[in-house]
Amino acid sequence: MATVPDRLLRRLEWRLGRRLDGRIQGAYRTVWQGAGIDFTDLRAYTPEDDARHIDWNVTARLDEPYVRQYTEDRELTAWLVVDRSASMRFGGGQGKESIATELAVSLSRLVAQGGNRVGAILYDNHAHRIVPPRTGRDQVLRIAHELLRPAPDAGSGATTDLAAMLRLAATTTARRRSLVFVFSDFIGDPGWERPLSMLNHRHEVAVIRVVDPAELELPDLGLILVQDAETGEQLLVDTSDPLLRGRLAAQVDAREEALAEGMRRAGVDPWHVTTDQDLLTVLVSMARHSGRRRR
Incomplete structure (x- = not known):
């Protein structure tokens, strides 16, 4: 009898095989590959070549542009850094944690x-928890x-230390340059910009920020009890109050601008994924973007 992880992977493989491979004509499988630095030969420059080569x-000697060619290293080490904090469990059903899991498993398989x-x-x-990098389908299942x-229930009272998460990622991945996917809602303590910048300087970093539309x-739900998933603080609010909705909208705008500015300072262009988006559309977009950037 198939295990839950095996059933998840089979379902994702079916979806990827039917929709993803056809839409980009199989090119996805070679998008996230390594790039070596060993010089092998020279050849005449063509307009498609990278001028940096x-x-x-x-x-100058031949009075005709020539470019250096390098041996391509097809082996790549990829890391999935997944925020498992309380705020990621917001939403239920296809909530943030569920979306992050499916995206992470899909990317690991690909x-x-x-x-x-x-x-x-x-x-x-x-x-x-750290899963050391290995190859093969069994590794994806692991x-x-x-x-x-289930993430451990550590109680409430503390927001996520995002800087510590990124420093842990930098320490764990320090042995060789890698492709690092960071999955988080970026709800937590400030001060994560510098650790993210340092991680991005050492590796190729793709930030996937997962957000619930709520x-x-x-949403206008009348009088409801809301709870901060990180601290456990509860508050009774009237969601139909226009003044409250206006204040909250202003706070959301300020938070989004601060996050965008922090990402810019870190040199990262994040992927913004909402829980109501189609997963395969997100993956296709990521593949195409990464393929253009790495060529």
Whole structure:
């Protein structure tokens, strides 16, 4: 009998095979590959070449532009850094944690199928789990198993230390340059910009920020009891009050601008994924963007 992680992976593989491979004609499988730095040869420059690879000494000597060619290293190490804090469990059903899990498993499957190594870091304030990078489908299943395990209930009272999560990622991945996917809602303590910038300087970083639409626009549900998922603080609010809705909308705008500015300072262009988006559309967009950037 198939396990829960195996059933999840089979379902995602079916969806990826039917919709993703056809839409980008199989090119996705080679998008996230390594790039070596070993010089092998020279050849004449063409308009499609990267001007940074022009050998100016040879160009000056032959009076014709030449570019350096390098041996491509097809092996890649990818890491999935997944925020498992209380705020990620907001939404229920296809909530933030569920979306992050499906995206992480899908990406691990797509990266690993080319013979690349994939590892994972699952983080919350009080506990973290590290899955060392390995190759193969069994490794993807192991990561899926860890992601589907319930996060430890550490109680309330503390917001997520995002800086600590990113420092842990930097320490764990320090051995070689890697592709690092960071999954988080970025709800937590300030001060994460510098650790993210340092991680981005060492690796190729893709930030996937997962958001529930209710966090961006408060639904009109009348009088309700709301609870901060991070601290456990509860408050009775009238969601139909126009003054309250106006204040909350202003706070959301300020928070979104602050997050965008922090990402800009860190040199990262994040992916903004909402829980009501189609997962395959997100993956196709990421693949196409990454393919253009890495060529």
